Amino acid sequence: MKNKRKISSLIPYKIKGNQVFVYLQKRTKDAKKLPDFFGFFGGGAEGNENPEETLKREIKEELNFVLESFNHFKKYEFDDSVQDVFLLEAGNDFDKKIIVLEGEYGKWLDEQEVLSEPKLVGDDRVVLKEFYEFLRTQK
Numbered sequence: 349m350k351n352k353r354k355i356s357s358l359i360p361y362k363i364k365g366n367q368v369f370v371y372l373q374k375r376t377k378d379a380k381k382l383p384d385f386f387g388f389f390g391g392g393a394e395g396n397e398n399p400e401e402t403l404k405r406e407i408k409e410e411l412n413f414v415l416e417s418f419n420h421f422k423k424y425e426f427d428d429s430v431q432d433v434f435l436l437e438a439g440n441d442f443d444k445k446i447i448v449l450e451g452e453y454g455k456w457l458d459e460q461e462v463l464s465e466p467k468l469v470g471d472d473r474v475v476l477k478e479f480y481e482f483l484r485t486q487k
Contacts, residue, residue, distance in 0.1 A: 352425070352426075352428060352429050352430050353392050353393075353428060353429040353430070354392060354393040354399070354402070354430050354432075355390060355391060355392050355393070355402075355429050355430070355431040355432070356390050356391070356393070356399045356400070356402040356403035356406060356431070356432045356433075356434065357388035357389070357390035357403075357431055357432070357433050357434070357472075357475075358388060358389050358390050358403060358406075358407055358415070358418065358433075358434050358435075358436055359371075359388065359433060359434070359435050359436070359475075359476070359479060360389075360436045360438040360442060361435065361436070361437060361438060361479075362437065362438045362439075362440070362442070362456070363437075367458045367459070368458065368459060368480065368483055369457060369458050370456070370457055370462060370476065370479075371389075371438065371442070371454050371455070371456055372386045372387060372388065372389075372454065372455060372457055372462075372468075372472075373386065373387055373388065373389050373410070373448070373450070373451040373453075373454055374386055374451055374452040374453050374454070374455060375387060375451050375452065376451060376452050377452075379451075382469055384467060385467045385468065385469050386455070386457070386465055386467060386468050386469065386472075387468070387469035387472045388433075388469070388472050388475075389406070389407060389410045389411060389450075389451075389454070390402075390403060390406045390407070390410075391406040391409075391410070399420075399432035399434075400420075400434075402432075403415065403418070403432070403434055409449065410448070410449055410450040410451070411446040411447065411448060411449065411454070412446060412447040412449055413445060413446045413447075415436065417436075418434045418435060418436045419435045419436075420432065420433075420434055420435075421433045421434060421435045421475075421479065421482070422475075422478065424471070424474070424475060426471045429471070431471065431475070433475050433479075435479075459480050462480075463476075463477070
């Protein structure tokens with residue numbers, strides 16, 4: 349059995365009225381994996397990093413943002429990776445606190461936009477469907 353890549357990903361989200369928006373990365377057209385797709389910010393573990401350490405490093409590298417409070421959502425096992433997904437309920441000033449350093453840009457998408465986006469990373473689509481279902485059960 350092949351060693352699977354260990355990934356930590358972040359779902360920044362905000363609730364406006366009865367809509368939930370998630371902040372996703374638009375990957376560059378020349379990205380090595382899944383160019384021009386939308387997906388999570390985050391990435392692979394280095395050395396003996398635990399999932400939280402990986403997440404903090406990746407978010408600092410990709411968004412120039414220091415994560416302080418976040419919650420573990422769920423661990424997923426996909427064909428090529430094991431992904432720990434974390435949640436951050438972002439404030440209205442989130443956009444002012446970050447600088448997108450990797451990818452083309454970041455964008456807020458509501459549930460309908462996410463689920464109808466043809467260029468959404470497949471594994472992330474699975475996670476986001478469960479994320480939205482989870483939020484519905486929390487009401």
